[in-house]
Amino acid sequence: MDKDTAAMYETEKATLYHADFLNIADGFADGSIDLVFTDPPFELAGGGMKNGKLNYENGEIFRNCGFSTKYIAFNRWIPEIYRILKNERYFYVMTNDRNLFSIHKACTDCNFKFCELLVLDKKMTVPSTYYPKRAEFILMYRKGSYRKGHFAGSTVIEERIPRGKEKRHPTEKPVAMIEHLIRCSTQENEVCLDPFMGSCSTGEACIKLNRRFIGVEIESRWFRTSQNRIKQL
Template sequence: MFNNIVEKINKESFYYKDNNFILLKGDSLQLLSMIQDNSINMIFADPPYFLSNDGITCSSGKMVSVNKGNWDKGKEEFINKHTFNIEWLEKCKNPLSKDGTIWISGTFHNIYSIGAALEELNYKIINNITWYKTNASPNLSCRYFTHSTETVLWAKKSKKAKHTFNYEIMKEINGGKQMRDVWQIPTTKKSEKEFGKHPTQKPIELLKRIILSSTKEGDIILDPFNGSGTTGIVAAMLNRKYIGIDLEEEFLNLTIKRYKSLEQKQLSLNI
């Protein structure tokens, strides 16, 4: 059944496949249209923020360029950003199951466009999560407040969708209290970058909370901007199935290394 979801996709786009873990190489806007309708339980997307404007930032105490890569350039004008966000969010809607949900992370550079795009496409926003980075980098210009948060929007396919929310699990994680929409989670640990770095890599802890809260074991998770593959790594950890899409071989290879390392660790635990 899992394989049937991607049966329309040409063989050249399959970069890696192992049991319940598939990586596709190509443009999400094209490949999303080939995924079986109503087949995906949850989507996590970390789309380009379009921050690569030749500015500077601080990383590990050093001044570095804000440029992430060519994929993060070229859409400085709002109308270009918004057109892009409408396009990929619309492509996500058909493969998403009728009761499925989508999570999108962003900053003020793109999240307002994404929120408006969700409304335009008749998704129903469930929550606006504020991810507070407890160890955020300082700002070097000293001309504004230090950026220490990202927004993660959680939405369902339609107003009538009966989405999954594992309330009791979230309450347990939160020490027996209802979990609120401000999450204090540090940025990505150095140990999570042992096989290489991605400029916008999300921490495992953030994806664990997202996946545990809104899916069940055996569910199918899709990430149209795979990056370093954190969504897929956590999906595999939690016995979910995964499809990741990316254009960059470098990051697909990084994902494979992380996945194979996880497999080895799981095998050693079962011996």
């Protein structure tokens, strides 16, 4: 599928595709994107999973979350990210501890340069076989040479995960955290891509910061959620 034939929703600052990223990636030109931030699909191993339920400390439990695609091999889509990212630009990818090393290998295998391992302290714990988990991780890479940014703060980002009625998606990440990374790594009107946009937290962060956003989502439910979110903005 070419991205021009995928179902699409477009505004002045955002373009959303209802598609499988792997099916439309060929439609993105080489070196056309200034930043990629994404929280990709992967299987949860142990940890917060009990009897097919995703459990949270506050008693929030999501059943049958609507993910028909739970895992896409990292070495299938990460090379496409490398191709479409401009030189001297950055790629941020969320991960848990179990997938960190696989993602890192896929990135370095296609010549991404490792920059930082950032930690999201999400101010809540998830049950685990060993120590309850409170952190998620953000791997930061660059393509080509270093580009000066406006890097501030530290490698630990403390932001509360959305909960309750404010939560649109089971694995939603804080908009403030994404805003921070976008602000540090891009300039106004540059183009940011999220190939697995979920409920469009990255899109909201981009619009608030006057960046151009491109998002791709395969699930109908979350694509509709993303459309409504952008309309409200």
